[in-house]
Each structure stands twice: as structure tokens, then as C-alpha cells.
Amino acid sequence: xxxxxxxxxxxxxxxxxxxxxxxxxxxxxxxxxxxxxxxxxxxxxxxxxxxxxxxxxxxxxxxxxxxxxxxxxxxxxxxxxxxxxxxxxxxxxxxx
Numbered sequence: 229x230x231x232x233x234x235x236x237x238x239x240x241x242x243x244x245x246x247x248x249x250x251x252x253x254x255x256x257x258x259x260x261x262x263x264x265x266x267x268x269x270x271x272x273x274x275x276x277x278x279x280x281x282x283x284x285x286x287x288x289x290x291x292x293x294x295x296x297x298x299x300x301x302x303x304x305x306x307x308x309x310x311x312x313x314x315x316x317x318x319x320x321x322x323x324x
Contacts, residue, residue: 265312275298279295
């Protein structure tokens, strides 16, 4: 596929995503964030699969970028669940 088309799709998705997220009320932020953490898990599985395929092809740069993708996706998953847990703790009132 033409790289210019891929860049154009990325830019359009970035702009549309920004406008969608900026209009989300704060009450819906926590449930949406939990859903996004689930999608980040799918990203992690994709990074693992593509790195495994790169290992079979002996592509050193593909392996390096695959490992970077795995690390970043893992940070995203654990960080997202940590922030979601912290936000949900704010709403949990302890009864004495």
C-alpha cells in the first residue's frame, strides 16, 4: 500500500479521535478508559504475534521494533489499569 495513503489515514484518525475524545463527558471517562485498556491488550497480542513472525524471518530490525512495540504496549496496559483503579478508588467511599 502507498505510504502516503497510510500517513493520510493516520492523520485523519488522529484528528477525528481528538474531536471525539474532547467531547466525552467526564462521567463516561472511566468506563471508556477501561474499554481502551482491553483494546491495548489486543495491541499487545498483535505486537507479540508480529515479533514472533519477525523472529522466524531473521529480520533483526523487525525484532528490535517488535520488542519496542511489546514494551510500549505492556506499559500502556499496566499504566491504564493502574489509572483506572485509582480513579475507581476515588469513587469508593469507605463506610465506617
